[in-house]
Amino acid sequence: STNVQWGGRFSESTDAFVAAFTASVGFDRRLYRYDIEGSIAHASMLGKVGVLTADERDQIIAGLQAVMADIEQGAFEWSVALEDVHMNVEKALTDRIGAVGKKLHTGRSRNDQVATDIRLYLRDEIDHISAELTRLQQGLVNLAEQEADTIMPGFTHLQSAQPVTFGHHLLAWNEMLERDHGRLRDCRARMNVLPLGAAALAGTTYPIDRQFTADLLGFDGVTENSLDSVSDRDFAIEFGAAASLIMMHLSRMSEELVLWTSAQFGFVELPDRFCTGSSIMPQKKNPDVPELVRGKSGRVFGHLMSLLTLMKSQPLAYNKDNQEDKEPVFDTVDTLAGSLRAFADMVPYIEARRANMKEAAIRGYSTATDLADYLVKKGMPFRDAHEVVGQSVAHGLAQGKDLSEMTLDELQQFSTTIEQDVFDVLTLEGSVAARDHLGGTAPAQVRAAVVRARTRLDQR
Numbered sequence: 061s062t063n064v065q066w067g068g069r070f071s072e073s074t075d076a077f078v079a080a081f082t083a084s085v086g087f088d089r090r091l092y093r094y095d096i097e098g099s100i101a102h103a104s105m106l107g108k109v110g111v112l113t114a115d116e117r118d119q120i121i122a123g124l125q126a127v128m129a130d131i132e133q134g135a136f137e138w139s140v141a142l143e144d145v146h147m148n149v150e151k152a153l154t155d156r157i158g159a160v161g162k163k164l165h166t167g168r169s170r171n172d173q174v175a176t177d178i179r180l181y182l183r184d185e186i187d188h189i190s191a192e193l194t195r196l197q198q199g200l201v202n203l204a205e206q207e208a209d210t211i212m213p214g215f216t217h218l219q220s221a222q223p224v225t226f227g228h229h230l231l232a233w234n235e236m237l238e239r240d241h242g243r244l245r246d247c248r249a250r251m252n253v254l255p256l257g258a259a260a261l262a263g264t265t266y267p268i269d270r271q272f273t274a275d276l277l278g279f280d281g282v283t284e285n286s287l288d289s290v291s292d293r294d295f296a297i298e299f300g301a302a303a304s305l306i307m308m309h310l311s312r313m314s315e316e317l318v319l320w321t322s323a324q325f326g327f328v329e330l331p332d333r334f335c336t337g338s339s340i341m342p343q344k345k346n347p348d349v350p351e352l353v354r355g356k357s358g359r360v361f362g363h364l365m366s367l368l369t370l371m372k373s374q375p376l377a378y379n380k381d382n383q384e385d386k387e388p389v390f391d392t393v394d395t396l397a398g399s400l401r402a403f404a405d406m407v408p409y410i411e412a413r414r415a416n417m418k419e420a421a422i423r424g425y426s427t428a429t430d431l432a433d434y435l436v437k438k439g440m441p442f443r444d445a446h447e448v449v450g451q452s453v454a455h456g457l458a459q460g461k462d463l464s465e466m467t468l469d470e471l472q473q474f475s476t477t478i479e480q481d482v483f484d485v486l487t488l489e490g491s492v493a494a495r496d497h498l499g500g501t502a503p504a505q506v507r508a509a510v511v512r513a514r515t516r517l518d519q520r
């Protein structure tokens with residue numbers, strides 16, 4: 061016997077291995093809800109334009125709803141022989157309502173159907189991921205407000221550079237995620253057009269009303285060109301790129317958290333419930349969540365490369381290659397959603413070890429630039445000031461003293477321009493407070509930035 065869906069032309073049935081090899085139902089069944097919603101909208105449109113009678117339309121829609129209920133209750137038998145989610149659903153519909161079910165596929169192809177399904181699916185997932193991103197950002201902004209006055213060393217080359225506030229550092233993370241949210245929004249907007257109506261590749265001879273279907277499915281419009289409609293997967297690649305950037309950002313945050321939770325830094329404490337211990341070393345508390353998120357970034361970058369490579373040599377229009385878009389997209393969604401959830405749950409409970417941060421900022425001579433700026437403001441050329449401060453730091457290193465711990469006499473060995481008021485700029489508090497402009501690390505600026513960040517989050 062030959063395949064029920066296209067048996068007419070074939071003289072032998074599909075090789076058993078080939079059937080399994082080419083089937084996608086094992087993974088694309090995840091799309092069933094979108095497939096059925098798309099079919100319901102398509103049937104409604106066919107009814108509206110008179111290709112289906114009102115009665116046929118209603119039978120098909122009721123049948124599709126019943127199939128949906130079966131799947132949701134786990135009372136559905138997926139068949140590999142039926143290849144993919146689309147043919148499984150259609151066959152179940154026909155089994156249930158009889159011959160009228162065979163009219164559903166009028167004026168449509170699995171090519172425009174699958175392009176529609178993935179868009180509907182990704183649109184939903186983007187909304188979920190954007191919400192998780194927002195939840196993470198809210199946690200960061202709250203923590204930033206709480207830590208607006210907390211001083212830590214800021215780093216370049218991972219060497220102590222200048223003091224910053226912990227709140228400022230957290231808001232830097234928030235800015236990365238703010239751009240990510242914008243990228244998801246852009247990607248969603250370009251994705252949200254209906255390909256249905258392209259049929260296999262050239263359009264259809266039926267008097268379809270694509271805008272009607274688009275409205276039912278919440279699309280902003282319809283695609284322009286039938287060939288492009290069935291072959292375009294740019295939206296999946298854009299999503300993969302936006303997801304990769306988010307994972308890259310989460311990985312950078314993770315790296316800092318891993319460093320900061322070490323005994324050598326001791327800047328933050330993560331809640332025990334986000335960490336694990338060691339079966340041999342009783343003292344261990346490992347920052348598993350950040351480590352794993354850092355590791356998981358790799359697979360999302362890999363999926364982006366898979367999708368680009370998948371598309372690079374495909375001639376127009378649909379090719380079976382496109383079936384390979386799903387697993388990378390699905391795993392990107394799962395990895396990203398899971399990583400964001402873990403971070404959004406964890407961030408509100410990050411505990412700053414403020415004394416350690418401050419101690420580290422002192423140990424790193426992080427106010428050296430402030431001393432140079434002080435000398436410049438008293439008339440010394442910057443290069444000379446750099447030299448004076450360099451000598452002062454060398455002296456401090458030899459004596460085991462911070463700049464702020466030296467006496468005025470000690471400092472004046474290097475320049476008589478230094479006076480008693482130098483001690484105002486040598487403190488960590490003075491240093492951060494002096495960077496008091498939009499984008500600067502001063503506690504007052506951090507608090508103002510928190511207000512702006514919250515306004516943006518509230519306007520989403």
Ligand code: ARG
Pocket residue numbers: 084088144170171174378380382383384
């Ligand atoms: N399972 C297929 C996919 O994921 C559906 C479209 C199949 N179309 C075709 N002409 N074989 O791309």
